[in-house]
Amino acid sequence: MHSNQDTAAQHDAIREAIGGLIACPIDVGKQGIRVLDSGTGDGTDITDIKFPKSSHASSISFRIQSITSAWPGEWTKSFDLVHQRLVLGACGSFPFPEAVKNLAALVKPGGWIELIEPDQTCGIGDGQAMRDFITLVTCVFEHMGGNVRYAYNIKRWLQEAGMIDIEERSIPLFLGTSIPDQDLARRTARSTADAMLPLLKYLEMKGCPPPLQQNALDTLSERLHAELLSQGGFYPLRVIYGRAPPDL
Ligand SMILES: C[S@@+](CC[C@H](N)C(=O)[O-])C[C@H]1O[C@@H](n2cnc3c(N)ncnc32)[C@H](O)[C@@H]1O
DSSP: OOOSTTHHHHHHHHHHHHTSSOOSOOOTTSTTOOEEEETOTTTHHHHHSOOOGGGSGGGOOOOOOOTTSOOOGGGTTOEEEEEEESOGGGGTTSOHHHHHHHHHTTEEEEEEEEEEEEOOOOOTTOOHHHHHHHHHHHHHHHHTTOOTTGGGGHHHHHHHTTOEEEEEEEEOOEEGGGSSSHHHHHHHHHHHHHTHHHHHHHHHHHTOOOSSOHHHHHTHHHHHHHHHHHTOEEOOEEEEEEEOOOOO
């Protein structure tokens, strides 16, 4: 549900908001740590985490894998950290709790799983274009038979998958001029506006009843860009993490 054109803008804004890239209390400085970043995009998320130098580059490998398909059997209980950010919405009609359970099964006893997903709400001070964005994304999820507020269920799905010590936090993600750094403000305005295009394409391809006047849809990307540059926006995310019970 996001643009792939500048995922680095979103990545940089999230890092600003969390004050790092992961929130769970794993020791990323530990030698030999094994990490899965599911749906990594270009790999920026994972390569930016401050692992020990020796664990970088040469030991990073990429693999094509859908969260809706079975994971390699030899990966079961093999990762110290399973991380997935802004990917779960891609489940489509695949059951979300099953995707979460399949990820949880990859965590080593005592290891961590961390998921970050949007609340799909905007701020009280946000403008019409941000509100139209939330209306559009809600319509697309409902048309796919899903619940746009799936992030609120992740804690329960992790519990059902047997994870313990589960914590849920809100990440106050700001967009456009709500971010003090002018370059990041400009980049997040552009990437968020561009993220409207696949949503609009979905409506058109599936022939969904339009959730807004046609003119409001046709101008949404442009209006959102201008609004984020002039007044900014607020798009909170939810981080949920927990760990697999240690082997006793
Ligand atoms: C919004 S991007 C997030 C990328 C990255 N995790 C980040 O936070 O910057 C969504 C990512 O999900 C990937 N994706 C889409 N459908 C997927 C699926 N069924 N299984 C795994 N990844 C998927 C896309 O290729 C893309 O890299």
